[in-house]
Amino acid sequence: MTKPHILQMGPYPEWDQVPLDGQFTVHRYFETEDKAGLLARVGGDIRGIATRGELGASAETIAACPNLEVISVYGVGYDAVNLEACRARSIRVTNTPDVLTKDVADLGVAMMLTQSRGMIGAESWVRDGSWATNGLYPLRSRVWGKRAGVLGLGRIGFEVAKRLHGFDLEISYSDVSAKDFAAASWRFVADPVALARDVDFLFVTLAASAETRHIVGEKVISALGPQGMLVNISRASNIDEEALLTALENRTLGSAALDVFEGEPKLNPRFLALDNVLLQPHHASGTFETRKAMGQLMRDNLAAHFAGRDLLTPVL
Incomplete structure (x- = not known):
């Protein structure tokens, strides 16, 4: 044949x-x-x-x-x-x-932990001798007990929320409607701007479409604020990169952890100059x-x- x-x-x-x-x-x-x-x-x-x-x-x-x-x-x-x-x-x-759902969720949570606790910088602190010469690594922010928002409670968003529950985080989510499979303690917030305003960590786990393009724009990023962290394990088009870069540079957004970028692997060089963003090479599903x-x-x-x-x- x-x-x-x-x-x-x-x-x-x-x-x-x-x-x-x-x-x-x-x-x-x-x-x-x-x-x-x-x-x-x-x-x-x-x-x-x-x-x-x-x-x-x-x-x-x-x-x-x-x-x-x-x-x-x-x-x-x-x-x-x-x-x-x-x-x-x-x-x-x-x-x-x-x-790939659970591996993507794992990496999203790992990115939150890594960025919050400064693990990349802390390892360099050990390797370059700063620990011995300068003493303890600068303090970073805790994760447990804070508030997390999940934008898009589909397969991946659900798995992210399950994992965040284990860190004693207060969980809210936004989607086109409330989901009957969501845990009773997870709060539904219809408006992404309102969701961002109420959380410390905002996870973007939406499928990409014409309707979701740049759904995380200046308003959402501003609402997340100078103490907030944006974590994107979805698609780059869901975020307005220009607005994100400007907010990170101006510190009107606290930090970001990103696995996807417009034009990847040739990402905007402005990202490389920032010390408040964790950059990953689109490998959330990257296990054997x-x-x-x-x-x-x-x-x-x-x-x-x-x-x-x-x-x-x-x-x-």
């Missing part, structure tokens, strides 16, 4: 690449300099696209593949896939939720266990489609 032709938008680890190559005829878009030439040659053969959340699939790429049937995203975010183009042609789209599960689910969705079975985790 002829293997379905797949357009691969970005690299995967070997443990994913080998089985992907075994199941499909794979055309590696990311390896060629002449991308338009590749699409001109093989676009008509392509029935599926294997991509990553931050790479997605543009309207132009989709248009160049007239027989495209399915796009399988390695990652939970699918905002970089042109869903309008997919709907117009009844192209199916899948992602890999659930398998989760990445292997993501790759398996990405391939299983493709296999299910071409076998005529129900998709495991459909978006469209």
